[in-house]
Amino acid sequence: MKAITLIEAVNMAMAYEMTQDKEVVVFGEDVGANGGVFRATDGLQEKFGEARVIDTPLAEAMIAGVAIGMAAQGMKPVAEIQFMGFIFPAADHIISHCARLRNRTRGRLTLPLVIRAPYGGGIHAPENHSESTEAIFAHIPGLKVVIPSNPSRAYGLMLAAIRDPDPVIFLEPKRVYRIEKHEIEDDGEDYPLGVCFVDREGTDITLISWGAMMHETRQAAEKLAALGVSAEVIDVATINPLDIATILDSVAKTGRVCIVQEAPKAGALGSEIAAEIAEKGIMNLLAPIGRVSGFDTVMPYYRLEKQFMPKVEHIVEEARRIVEYK
Amino acid sequence: MKAITLIEAVNMAMAYEMTQDKEVVVFGEDVGANGGVFRATDGLQEKFGEARVIDTPLAEAMIAGVAIGMAAQGMKPVAEIQFMGFIFPAADHIISHCARLRNRTRGRLTLPLVIRAPYGGGIHAPENHSESTEAIFAHIPGLKVVIPSNPSRAYGLMLAAIRDPDPVIFLEPKRVYRIEKHEIEDDGEDYPLGVCFVDREGTDITLISWGAMMHETRQAAEKLAALGVSAEVIDVATINPLDIATILDSVAKTGRVCIVQEAPKAGALGSEIAAEIAEKGIMNLLAPIGRVSGFDTVMPYYRLEKQFMPKVEHIVEEARRIVEYK
Amino acid sequence: MTIVAKFEIKYTQYLDENGELLTNNPPAIAKDFDCLKKLYRDMALVRQMDIKAYALQRTGKLGTYAAATGQEAIGVGYASVMNHDDVLVPYYRGQAAMVQHGVSVEEVFLFWGGDERGCDFKNEMAKQDFPIAVPIATQSLHATGVAKAMQLRGEKRCVFTEIGEGGTSQGDFYEALNVAGIWNLGVVFIVNNNQWAISVPSGLQTACKTYAQKAIAAGIDCQQVDGNDIIAVHEAALKAAEKARNGGGPTLIECISLRLCDHTTADDASRYRPDGELEEGWKKEPLLRLRKYLEANSQWSEVLENEMLTEVNQLIQSNADNYENLAAQPPEAMFDYLYAELPERTLQQREVAMARGAKQ
Amino acid sequence: MTIVAKFEIKYTQYLDENGELLTNNPPAIAKDFDCLKKLYRDMALVRQMDIKAYALQRTGKLGTYAAATGQEAIGVGYASVMNHDDVLVPYYRGQAAMVQHGVSVEEVFLFWGGDERGCDFKNEMAKQDFPIAVPIATQSLHATGVAKAMQLRGEKRCVFTEIGEGGTSQGDFYEALNVAGIWNLGVVFIVNNNQWAISVPSGLQTACKTYAQKAIAAGIDCQQVDGNDIIAVHEAALKAAEKARNGGGPTLIECISLRLCDHTTADDASRYRPDGELEEGWKKEPLLRLRKYLEANSQWSEVLENEMLTEVNQLIQSNADNYENLAAQPPEAMFDYLYAELPERTLQQREVAMARGAKQ
């Protein structure tokens, strides 16, 4: 058992499931000989052959459309979109078909497919390589949208995503692809989809995040602890469908909430979480619901990207404001 | 001055501006000889010729992409997407380019374009013709997203949209295309973008909606009045950027809020409005924030669509629950 | 300057509008009168089904409907070469092929009647077929995915997918051709060139002389046939299907016809259709010429015609009755097929919907 | 069976890899040595700029960079026929054409250095040019829109847009060809066929024999040229531009070259490139053959070469210096170009960003 990074965990999960299940095939741009531009599919073509690890032509609508056709035949495609910024040509297939084929056919045709895409900022990439647009897919009924925040969850959630009988959009926070390592047993044990993980228990405030921002959020919780504030930390993990029950339980306990997201603020996932709390948990609230987020502007080119992204200190600051609110 | 419907108002506004401004051109699928499948462009080709009212090939990405190129040259394209359900092939151009070209070029190239699309349910149309996915574009910084709720606003807001120096997604609530008539002077007077309209003043609760649901919301306000509840009614109109100030002012007055939307609940515009109130207006709240909305499921085929859509009675019921909340 | 590639597009027609064979050496089916009579009846079924659908729509019993009038030879022609285990990925005007491959008339009515059960095909033959994809051209890509699965599993099956000539302007159509070409997939792409995309005539759709040549962009085989000539459609489809099942890769077949009806019941083609086009079109339509051919070969008569019409209309009527008598789905049906397992939050909404439904 | 359409694809090369003319009847430019020397210098500028960019990237002073090594003749060749008021709609590996049409080396560095000011071209000639569109193939459609505006205004201008051979698999590319065809737009589509799309070789991209033939799907003129031969590129572009400006409609020119570099600085082509390909490729590269041709015509020498290299490298260095010395934009720059007028809510965020910036 060796310690591996988040991206290695993604790779390990795919390899595990490809070994177990002949119906699993991986495809996308540069996933073959190159092993993916981030190496997520490194070694898979060597191991499983060109028939099951397929370099596609350069066309994202095609990638999604082919995945739909294959999945409708009962195969389990795991398709890669090279960067989430390039998922939009596939949006029609994801929104109009992935999310709907089971429903449309009253369960006759189902789509056990996964669409993977690295997302988020912080790696000094060119434009369209750094956005966080997960809210778009979180709004679409019929999709599952999953975001792992560390290597263990990447392994367990990826396995669950492949095994899930319904389409899963699996968004990988590329900024933390290699930021930490976990020792993970390659035993094929999956993690449940559709539930939030309580990463840290606390009593004074609930910090809610997902993806790369979990990194800052955990650090903020540490700092807050040093300041005498006990923060509960929730990793949403599956952002659609949302496990609001776990969040409401935590809010019932702490009475104070700070949501942390990298995406622009308006109409993002944090808004949905806040709205649910404002509808169902407001009687437990002792302070306004805070949202620490990216700005409502275009993700800047990389020289300014740090100015866009929330930092540990902003979370700490906002959390303190909320905790001190009377 | 004759009384006209919402769709006639859209038509009148386009005709007005085409007469005033030679740079305005209209194009899309079936907008020419056919005058649009809903007749939004009826008579325009006769009046302004085939050069300025153009039937395009059947390709939505192309329609958006062409609009971008033309607008970058300083023309003012008004492009039609036949139904909002078919906007997704154009999503990449709208999200990755319309919203960004000004920013990307530091203001060198700008996009004074409008993309119109009828949206929403209730007209017994086939699948993909009835959805309300406005939240997707409401989340994208750099876009303006405008939804008129009656004929006068359609006229004034469409004029403003065409004149606006930035890209406007203009979503037309087709269920109310012909439901009421307004007497409108064809004088070219526009309405401001970026502000909510307070349709009715009240003291007990703020009802917030936009588009076709304004129709039910206004009726609900009437019924509530009959029940002794004084409802303030806000038509959001521009859903991006959101005029939250007007909403917060109203909430400060009433202390109770019910948001009404046709879209599925999770991650929709109502969530953003609720989140903003939960962040900035919570101290004024006397009750949880209610959201009356479509369900978190796929818009059903039309035989069940009524079961999906919020009705006047649901708004009244929810508003009463909120007003009675202690 | 050298020539590095050359292409040509062939056009095939066997049966002219007078029902006369244009060659002494027609494909086998031209002499297989039992088969032709069956195909004639199948085309008549589609024609009558469309008429019934219009009647239902005009009396408020059906939603918007897209008839295939004038294009029956296309769908009936190609789908009649499909094996049971081949897969059909249709488009919204694809009822001719759908019914041919086992979809019931009732299911067609259900679809246009706003009921998802119209996509839950009960006939074994259609069990793997796709339902109608409303967003134009998306189906072309789904078809390539189905074919890829067949290829990976080493199956000798093939996929047929249809699209209107207007739909060929979509990027998805081209992406599908391209991937089918490079992966050598067993897909047959049928272009129903009925010369109109709602109100947009083919002459405003593309500068191409033919729609067949669009396949040159993907390096795949292509040809044009008279879509009013079921012998030509059948023969081209037969060859393409055999090739596809045997690893020979994809084919595009452009079938030229004419939309002898409005775009849908919601359309009024008189707004844009040039005078006289319909009159000319009706002279070339596919049923008439096949009937003439059968009659000239003493294979058909007024009596047979009437018997056949009685049979298909009874079938249609009983399907229409079933359609009309089928109770609407309960409100919870909105939720029951969203995911394999409904999430907690949506379960609660399902209960709300049921409670509201019960009140009505 | 009749033939209804025929097509052929022509391939043109004038200058072979030894710098020898393959015809006695070359285009005028082949004897215009001043022009050729200028083009040679312009290609060298791009080559040296790429080298400099790599050096900056390797020392942490620049982000990911996509070099055009081996493809200089394409961009320099076609952009050299562009008028000042023609519009360039480039792709990310389009720096050769961009610089040729007035974009400064500093702006190229700024773009890859993560600074939007690299898209705010200051040179009048480039003022209407599009910046790089990162999402592949979207630029093809923008080019058609620009050309449509020119057409509506009755202007004698044209648009050039470039794309990689991999990018031609995108639906947007095809949709652009199709609309350019049916609307007869003045666009020249350049396909830079450098035979790789990151790690995906052309042989996995499409079953087409040529990329030129993709234009047949849109009914537009097309041809293939040796993209390492600037005379061939220039000549084809010249004709296409004149045609485009005079209402003759679009042209697709496939330029065959080879990517003599990694995909970008973030790539390691040794993972997937077959042995020997680079060695072979370097023998055919565009600068070498033009230099040989110039030398054979006594137009070039070691001395001139060195003078030229000194000049371009000084230019590049001074641009690099400007680039390196340019202070980052202030945080509020994130907001200042979002809309013509910033909405209230975002104004508040702008203040937050400024306050945070001030703290640092």
Ligand SMILES: Cc1ncc(C[n+]2csc(CCOP(=O)(O)OP(=O)(O)O)c2C)c(N)n1
């Ligand atoms: C993506 C998309 N855009 C627009 C529409 C609306 N629409 C429905 S049918 C049609 C015309 C289609 O013409 P064609 O492809 O020639 O098929 P036909 O109806 O003639 O069989 C249009 C524009 C749609 N269904 N999907």
Ligand SMILES: Cc1ncc(C[n+]2csc(CCOP(=O)(O)OP(=O)(O)O)c2C)c(N)n1
């Ligand atoms: C829509 C989209 N998908 C994927 C990418 C990532 N990507 C950048 S370059 C590239 C390969 C492009 O190859 P080609 O078109 O041949 O151009 P070349 O780089 O060879 O010049 C890919 C896949 C992108 N930029 N945009």
Ligand SMILES: [Mg+2]
């Ligand atoms: Mg058609």
Ligand SMILES: [Mg+2]
């Ligand atoms: Mg390439």
